[in-house]
Amino acid sequence: MRVHVVGTGLIGTSLGLALTRHGDEVTLEDAIPTHAALARDLGAGRLPTAGEEPDPELVVVAAPPDVVARCVLGALVRFPEAAVTDVASVKGTVLAAVRAAGGDTTRYCGSHPMAGRERSGAVAGRHDLFDGRAWVLTPTPDTRPEVTARVAEVARATGAAVREVPPDVHDRAVAAVSHVPQLAASLVAARLEDLDEDAVALAGQGLRDVTRIAASDPHLWTQILAGNARAVRAVLTGLADDLTAVVAALAALEAGDDAPGARGTIARTIAAGNAGQARIPGKHGGASTVYETVRVLVPDEPGQLGRLFADVGEIGANIEEFHLDHGLGQDFGVAEVDVVPAAAAALAEGLAGRGWRIHG
Amino acid sequence: MRVHVVGTGLIGTSLGLALTRHGDEVTLEDAIPTHAALARDLGAGRLPTAGEEPDPELVVVAAPPDVVARCVLGALVRFPEAAVTDVASVKGTVLAAVRAAGGDTTRYCGSHPMAGRERSGAVAGRHDLFDGRAWVLTPTPDTRPEVTARVAEVARATGAAVREVPPDVHDRAVAAVSHVPQLAASLVAARLEDLDEDAVALAGQGLRDVTRIAASDPHLWTQILAGNARAVRAVLTGLADDLTAVVAALAALEAGDDAPGARGTIARTIAAGNAGQARIPGKHGGASTVYETVRVLVPDEPGQLGRLFADVGEIGANIEEFHLDHGLGQDFGVAEVDVVPAAAAALAEGLAGRGWRIHG
Incomplete structure (x- = not known):
């Protein structure tokens, strides 16, 4: 062509x-x-x-x-x-x-x-x-x-x-699955700008995941968000309403221990997040699949991950997702190996048998 | 003891x-x-x-x-x-x-x-x-x-x-680095609860990362958030103020193309996120390090990741972070291999020379 x-x-x-x-x-x-x-x-x-x-x-x-x-x-x-x-x-x-x-x-x-x-x-x-x-x-x-x-x-x-x-369906979809997540990541990351060094040092993998895309280009994103203002604002308004309810619940809890309804508001917010998160498609764009995670301690030396994956291959498990996390002040990482539930026990056992330390 | x-x-x-x-x-x-x-x-x-x-x-x-x-x-x-x-x-x-x-x-x-x-x-x-x-x-x-x-x-x-x-420093720190990120992840994920299947299908890695911890237990988190109500509310209030400014900016952009100041508000929000995100400690709890990412296409077959890591080991590169992402409707994943900048070119070249497809 x-x-x-x-x-x-x-x-x-x-x-x-x-x-x-x-x-x-x-x-x-x-x-x-x-x-x-x-x-x-x-x-x-x-x-x-x-x-x-x-x-x-x-x-x-x-x-x-x-x-x-x-x-x-x-x-x-x-x-x-x-x-x-x-x-x-x-x-x-x-x-x-x-x-x-x-x-x-x-x-x-x-x-x-x-x-x-x-x-x-x-x-x-x-x-x-x-x-x-x-x-x-x-x-x-x-x-x-x-x-x-x-x-x-x-x-x-x-x-x-x-x-x-259709174009309007696309724009509403990306508002929810891309543009609002980008703004949320930026807003959470912005809280760290003036935080004490000691406080930032307590950051864990959860914060890293939530804020990864906060590193994105402000010029490009200003054009994108301005171009999708209506759809983004619709999703953000729903989010802001929920946020207002949570802030009010926290204020009630601060004011007095009883605070009827406040704990219910918070629990419903977290539960709604459970339900939404479960809808995100997994591997290959299919329906969300629940994998089992096998955590393995990996010494911080070249070749260790190679040995790990060679062993996983030998055991015959197919890795669905993989993430490597590093501990604070330690010379090793924690590898999270996600496999289908049926394969998890055999993988953990097989790795332990090959000398790997399986982590809680 | x-x-x-x-x-x-x-x-x-x-x-x-x-x-x-x-x-x-x-x-x-x-x-x-x-x-x-x-x-x-x-x-x-x-x-x-x-x-x-x-x-x-x-x-x-x-x-x-x-x-x-x-x-x-x-x-x-x-x-x-x-x-x-x-x-x-x-x-x-x-x-x-x-x-x-x-x-x-x-x-x-x-x-x-x-x-x-x-x-x-x-x-x-x-x-x-x-x-x-x-x-x-x-x-x-x-x-x-x-x-x-x-x-x-x-x-x-x-x-x-x-x-x-000190206890109060701890509580303010975890409000910013753990409790507010948890709420933000839940609030973003909650937007997906009633979204069309077609829209959810456009989810990418960014959304997955932002919402991973939204799968957490509502009962436990209600107790945690209620117990830290004051510190969490202080951080959330700052976030809510920024959010209100963004929503107002988007409303101004919807109302008319000119909207003086609206684009500036959005750009400053994303830029503040850049600055906060850059403060998150990297590997081993040290200062944030910028790694270079080498992306490699990995066929979805057992043993392929083992071969990849064996090759990385042979090339002599030390992997700082590793993430495996899966494309939509394709039988392979994209492995993101983060290494120190000095090692990136040699790694990409070495992998390409061993038959791997290096991805943009």
């Missing part, structure tokens, strides 16, 4: 690299010509020659969130035969802007590859960035089926798994 | 198992005699014989949070020569109750082992539960130094690393 990529940052360059390897014909452009030339040098595609106008079957707009709609509209006018997609994390605002400006929505199908890195720019591009990730397509009733099919074909060519949902 | 353990749930039984292995003389009791007998059968210590009154050097109260203060007071009266500690997650309320009742605070030193499991009860007990974990001691100016030393000796005998902080 002939694909024209507009915007050669992390996503555009990675897409160019993937499609070039797949055998597609990729042309590149960027508002900053040096960026496009860099992506070209990295092997992401070629630049149009002087005076050449590309003739793409598909245009992929991979520009920063704030300028995506303008670029999509430009592409629809400039390439009247092409299908056009974009890869922004929010779909409703782009679609509304395209419609408001009278763009040809029969040739537009928004999309969102659920892939990224903590680094940005063409040099961070990877040909396999989309491999094994979801790529959401958000066609509207206006979108011609062959346009959607072309976007799906390109997404699959990168190794991604394609899902189709 | 002669140690008497009051309460033979997960923590009390694990402590008995650890100290018995260490060669200490452990006696056990529980409000429910069957529970104490079970812990005895598991090897956690012995039960006092009929008519025998134990003569411990240290009493460890490992009862549920709500009854800890009463048990501490009882132990101070019943064993007038013994040092007494407890292992509750909140220290200020226990101390206040002991003081209010006129308990002998010269022989009391609160403590808090930072260890636990997702299961509870004596049968979940492990002799190595405290191995490599922090065990916080919270002596007051009243506490006699030899009492604190006795608690520290027992904590170290279990393999834990001892830290000393």
